[in-house]
Amino acid sequence: MWIRKYSGRLLAVACGLAALLLTACGGGGHRDVSFAEQDALISIYKQTDGDHWYNNANWLCESDDDYTCGRKFNPPECDWYGVICDQARQHVVGIDLHGNNLNGQLPLLPDLTELKSVDVRGNPKLDVSLWTSGGAPSSVTFLH
16 A cells, blocks of 8 residues: 555655766766767777877776776766867867877868867877868867
8 A cells, every 4th residue: 555655756766866876876978969079079089099199088988997087987078188068068169189199180070060179289190181171160260
């Protein structure tokens, strides 16, 4: 009898506790930006040898053992080093990876629709030819 009376409340408490535990443990892979914007960021990392950047904190954290992630599994993209998001944390508006040992070709980033600035100065091994040969949108300030 008491089960029927309190079952709705028990379910609400159980769901609330489960959500709290997922948040506290970093589970569920919280994200700030869309999948398309996340993929654009991942392409920067992969095409510019992100594993060897001087600072790649929070980028592609796939386990709690990754020391660059501060033991935070799958942090939101707006917490990745060098990623600047809008105030609502919904869109990437800037990339600042100057002097960070990027090596390879910087891809064009058409899926970062709100992007306003890219700073990759001080990366002598970085190929920016896609950006300097007319591929970069005129709305983006590009520093290289």
